[in-house]
Amino acid sequence: MYEGVLILESLRVGTELTEIPLSVRKISRYDVSSASTDQPPVWSVLEFEVEDWHTETLARELAGSLDSPGWYADFHSAKEIFVVFPDRVFRYPRGDAAARADAQAFGRRLGIPEPQLDWTE
Numbered sequence: 001m002y003e004g005v006l007i008l009e010s011l012r013v014g015t016e017l018t019e020i021p022l023s024v025r026k027i028s029r030y031d032v033s034s035a036s037t038d039q040p041p042v043w044s045v046l047e048f049e050v051e052d053w054h055t056e057t058l059a060r061e062l063a064g065s066l067d068s069p070g071w072y073a074d075f076h077s078a079k080e081i082f083v084v085f086p087d088r089v090f091r092y093p094r095g096d097a098a099a100r101a102d103a104q105a106f107g108r109r110l111g112i113p114e115p116q117l118d119w120t121e
Contacts, residue, residue, distance in 0.1 A: 001049055002082070004075025005119075006062075008044040015065040020058045023049040034115040038070050050075060055082060059089045070111045074119040083119055085110060094121060 003025070026047040035041050050058055055075070062073050062084040072085045076094065083090040083103045090106070092099030104117045 001051060002055055002075045002077045002080075003120075004048050004050065004073065004082075006046045006048065006073045007071065008046055009040050010066050010071035010073065012065055012067045017058075017061055017065065020050065020054050020061060022058075025049060034113045036070050036111060036113050038111065048075075052077070058082075059084050059091070063087055063089050068110070070113075072107060072110075072112065072119075076120055081119065081121070083107075 024046060026045075028045045028047075030043050030045060032039070032041055032043050035043075058075070059082050063086065066073065066084065066086040068086045072083055074081065074083045076082065079094055081090075081092055081094055081100075085106060088106060090099065090103040092103075100121060107117045108114070
């Protein structure tokens with residue numbers, strides 16, 4: 001089982017994720033002090049679980065559905081992490097500092113503020 005976070009405002013208008021069964025763990029709304037000028041100041045956050053066999057499909061669907069610039073989604077298991085940006089997926093073992101640094105560098109190139117590059121390790 002993988003756990004993840006998706007900021008609903010990060011999805012392109014018209015996006016529908018219908019083929020991937022997600023279990024919703026929590027839905028919340030937050031004022032975000034680190035929002036970039038391209039991001040709204042209030043976010044709706046969906047915390048979810050997804051079964052192992054749906055992770056590649058979820059990553060692919062999110063990569064094609066996340067808005068640009070400056071958004072990503074992430075989900076992880078006890079052993080592995082997916083970080084998904086528009087049109088790019090990073091998948092690496094937990095604790096792989098070099099792979100995490102590569103994903104963070106990519107996020108910086110997209111203009112994601114440093115405080116937001118904080119996915120669960």
